[in-house]
Amino acid sequence: MNPLLFLLIIPLLTIVGIAMVNDLAKVRWVSAIGMSAQLLISFVLLYLFYQQRSSGNTDDMLFVSTATWYESFNIQLKFGVDGISISMILLTSIVTFSGMFVSWQVEFLRKEFFISLIILAGGVFGFFISLDLFTMFLFYEMAVIPMYLLIGIWGSGPKEYSAMKLTLMLMGGSALLLVGLLGIYFNSAPEGGKLTFDLTEIAKVHIPLSAQLFFFPFTFIGFGVLGALFPFHTWSPDGHASAPTAVSMLHAGVLMKLGGYGCFRVAMYLLPEAAHSLAWIFIILTTISVVYGAFGAIWQKDLKYINAYSSVSHCGLVLFALLMMNETATTGAILQMISHGLMTALFFALIGMIYGRTHTRMINEMGGLMKVIPFLSVVYVIAGLASLGLPGLSGFVAEMTIFVGSFQHTDTFHRVATILACSSIVITAVYILRVVGILLLGPIKNNHYLELQDAQWFEKLSGVTLVVSIAIIGMSPFWLSSLIREPLNQMINHLTN
C-alpha cells in the first residue's frame, strides 16, 4: 500500500475516533495519539524515501499512485512526493503535533474544535501530496474553510469580522486561482488530445505564451494571497489576532506555506516563460513585502500583530527567493518556508501561553516576565533569535541561502532588490529586541504577575518540539538542504529552458 495514503487515513481515523468518544477528557488523548502517529508516519516516509533513493530509484516523484476520479474531465486522484513535498510534510506534522498540545485546555466545544483542526491539517497534507491540480485545489479549500469556523467560534476579539475578512480574502484568492487553474487545464493539450489536470503531464507540454502570460498572474496572485503577498496581506494581522492559538500556529506555520509551494510548483513550474517575463513585477512586490512588513512590525504593540507583520516580511522573502529562479535561492526559499513555519508556530504558541496568563497581548502592559515565567521567556528569546537569523538556528541557514542565491544575478535590478532584502536582517533585529526588552526584561510591572505559573508539561512538550526542530536545522542543515535540492536541478532546468 502506498505510504502516502496513511497521511490521509490517519487524520480520518482520528476524526472518527474523536466523534465516537463520549468522554470529553479522552478527546484530546485521541487527537494526541492520532497526531503523534502522523508525526511518526512522516518520519517513516522520510526513511522510505531515502531507502528508495539509495536503491537507485531516480524518478522525479516517488510513491506515485493514480486513480481516476471523474473520467469525462480527466480528473485524477494522483499522489506522489519528492524531496520538497517530504520536507513540507515533516513541517506540517511537527506543527500540527505541537499545535495539538497547545490546545490541551480548550474547554468550549472541545470535540468540534479538535475535529476542525484535524480537517484543516488533513487538507494541508492532501495538498502537499497531490499531483493533480484539481485535487490540489480541493484540498486547498478543505484547509481554508475550517479556518472560518475555528476563528469565528473559538476566536477572541472581533472574531466574526476577522473570520469573515480572512475567509473572503482567501476565497477571493481561490477565485483567481480557479481561473488560473482552469486556464492551465484548457491549454494543457495545445496540439489536440485529452486535456489534463495532471501536474507532471502538463509540465511536459508547452503552453502557448499568450495563455501563459494571461494566466500566470491569476495563478501566482491566487496562491500569493495565501503567502501574504503585498498588498494582499491584510487578512493576516486581523486573522491572527482573533484566531485561537493553535489555529494561528497552523495558519502561519503551515497554511501560508501552501501559497509559496503553489506559486512554485504550479504557477512558475507550469508557466515558466510567463514567470520569466513577469518576474520583475513580483520581485518588486515581494521586496516591498520584506522591508515593509519589517518596518510595519516595529510600530505594533500587540504581540500577534508584531508576529503577523514579521510573517509578511519572512514570507515575502520566500516568494522573493522563488522568483530568483536558481537552485540556491529556491533551496533557500523552501528552507525559509520550513524555518518560518517552525519559528512562527513557536511564536504564536508562546503568545498564546503568555496571553493565557496575563490576559493581555499589549507589550507595554507587560514587563519583566523573565523573572516570573523563565521557561516561556527563554523559549521566547530563542524564537526571537531564530527570527533575527542567529547562526545555529534555522533562520540563518534559510536567509543566507537565499541571499547567496539571489546574489548570483549580476544585473543591477536583482542586486538592488537583494541588498534591500538583506537590510531586513537589521530591521528584524530592531523589532525582535524591542519586544524582548519590553516584554521579558526590565522590572516587573504588575505585582499580580508574581503569582504566574511557568509552563505546564504539555506547553513544555509543544515548545521543546519546535525549539529542537529549529536547532537541528540550524546546526546541521546539510541533510535538509540536500533533501530539498535533490529535485530542484531538474525543476530549475525546466524553468530556465
Add this chain to the structure above:
Amino acid sequence: MDFSYTILILLLPVALFFIIGLLGSKMNPKVSGMIGTSGLFIITLLSYVTAFNYFTHRTGEVFQSIEVFQFVWLPFTDRLVIHLGILLDPLSVMMLVVITTVSLMVHIYSLGYMKGEVGFARYYAFLSFFTFSMLGLVVATNIFQMYIFWELVGVSSYLLIGFYYERPSAVAAAKKAFIVTRFADLGFLIGILLLSFYTNTFDFIALTDLNGPAIAQSSGVVFLGMSVTTWAMLLIFMGGAGKSAMFPLHIWLPDAMEGPTPVSALIHAATMVVAGVYLVARLFPIYHFSAPGALEVIAYIGSFTSLFAAVIACTQLDIKRVLAYSTLSQIGYMMVALGVSGYGSEAGLGYMASLFHLFTHAFFKALLFLGAGSVIHAVHSNLMTEMGGLRKHMPITHITFLVACLTISGIPPLSGFFSKDEILVAAFEHHKLIFAVQWIVAGITAFYMFRLYFTIFWNSNPQYNHVPHESPPTMTIPLVILALASVFSGFVPFHDLVTSDGRALITEFHWIVAIPSVLVGMVGISFAAVLYYKKNSKPETVAKGLKAFYTMAYQKFYIDEVYLFVTHKVIFQFISRPIAWFDRHIVDGAMNLIGNTTVFFSGSIKKMQSGQMQEYIWYFTSGVLLLTLLIFYLN
C-alpha cells in the same frame, strides 16, 4: 605534527555551555562556577600546547597555514560552500593564547566578583558560550565560518551586557550594542557576498593566496569609480568597524559597560572588540594588493578614532567609561598600524606591530578593567568623584593598577612601550601626519590614565560608608598574573612569530621615535600629577578655560544624540509609523472598501426580493416590454 586535538578547544566550551546552561539551576552556584573555570583551565592548557607545538615546528623559514580539519556544513552552489573547520597559522594561534588566557583570568576573578549574584550559573554558561564563539571565530577556515561565529559573538555580548536584565539601562545598552553591530554586519554580509561572487570561494587560504582569485586574478569589475574588490573590502571593514567600535559606529561600546565588570574586561576590552583588527589582519593581503584605497580609509578612521576617543576619555567621570574610551583609542592604534603597513619582510612592520599591540593590550587592558572592578567592588560606585586615597586600603589593586597605567602610557621596559613604539615607527615611515596624531594621542593617553590613577588612589579621602578593603584572593591573583603578563609580554619575540608573510622580520630600535614617545608619556603623567595628585581647584579652572570644548567632549561630541535622532525620529516616527498607518488605512482600507461596496450593492438589490406578487408582476411585465422594445429597435 598532529593537531587533531585542537577540536577539543571548540568542543569543550560548547559542552560547558550546555552543561551549565541546562543543569545550572539545579546545581549549587559554586559548583557551576568551578566546572566552568576548571573546564576553561583545560582549554587554556590545550591552547598553550598548540601554540608551543606550532611555533616550535616550523618547516623551513616560513610558518605554514594548517587546516586541521574541515567538513561541509552547508553547500550553496557548486563552489560556494560553507565549511566548518580549524585553521592554524601564527595569527590564529596567537589569538588562541590571548583569548584563553584572558578568559581564564576572568573566570577565576568572577568566582569572587560575582559571588552571591542571582544568576551565577547563567553567567558562567554565557561566559562559556562567549569563549566558544570567540575561539570559533579566530580558527575559522573561511570567511563564512567567521561570519557565523561573528554573529554568535555578537549575541553572547548581548546576553552578557544585559546580564542584569532587570535594570532598564542594561537592557537598553544590550539592545543598542546588538543593533549597532548588526547594522555593521549588514555591510560585512554584503561585502562577503560581493567578494565571494567574484572570487568563487569563501576559503581564507584561497582568498589570501597571492596568485589566487582575489589578488592576482582580481576581476577588474569597476563600480562607481572603484574596483569591486575595494567596495567589498570596505564593506567587510564596516563589519570590523562595528565590532571594534570605530568611529562612527563606536557608540555602543561605552554603554556596554552596563555589563558586569569582568565581562567588560573580557569582551569589551581584550577579545571581542579586537575582532575587527583580526578581520583586517586575516584578509590583509587582499587589502594590500587589491584594495589599497580601503586600507588608506582604515588608517584614517583608526587615527581619527584614537584621537577622538582619547579626548573624550579625559573628561569622563565613570571609571569604566574612561577605560572604554581608552579601549577605542588603543584599537584605533591597531587599525592605524594595519593601515600604514606594507606586505612582506620589513615592509610588514605595521602588521606585526598591530598584532603585537593587540597582544599586549589584551593583558594590560584586562588588568585595568579587573582592577577597576576590584575598586568598584570595594567602593560600590563607578564614579571616580566618590573615590580617593584607596592606595592604603587596597595595596595589591593599587600596585597592579599602577603597573597597567605605566604600561599603557608606554613607559619602558613595560610591554606597552614596545608595541606602541613599533606602531609609531611604522606610522613615521609611512605618513608623517598620522604619526604626529598618534604621538599626541600617546601623551593624552598617559594623561587620562594617570588622571584616573591619581583620583582613585591618591587625591582626597572621601567619606566612605564603610571602610573599603582589599578584594579576596580569587580576584587579586588574576590581577597579579595579568600584571606580570603586562610587564613581560613585551619581551616575546613577536617579530619572529607573527608577521604578514610568515617569515621572521628584523626590527631595529628607532631612538628618534622612542625618545619622543617616552617623553610625551612623561609629560602626560606630569600634567595629571599636577592636576590630580592632591585635591585642588586646578582641574575646574582648566575645564572652565576650555568651557565649550570641554562640554562638547564631556557630552561625547553629541554623537549619541545624532543616532537617537535618526533612530527614534526618522525610523520610528517617519518610516515605521506612517507604514503602520498606511497599512491599516490605505491597503486594508481598500480591502474593506471592496467589502463595503459589495455590502452596499447587495443591500440595494435585496429590496427587490420583497415577496410581494404585485411587485414581481410589475418587474416581469416591464422587463418583457423593455426587451420587446429593444428587439424592435435593433431590427
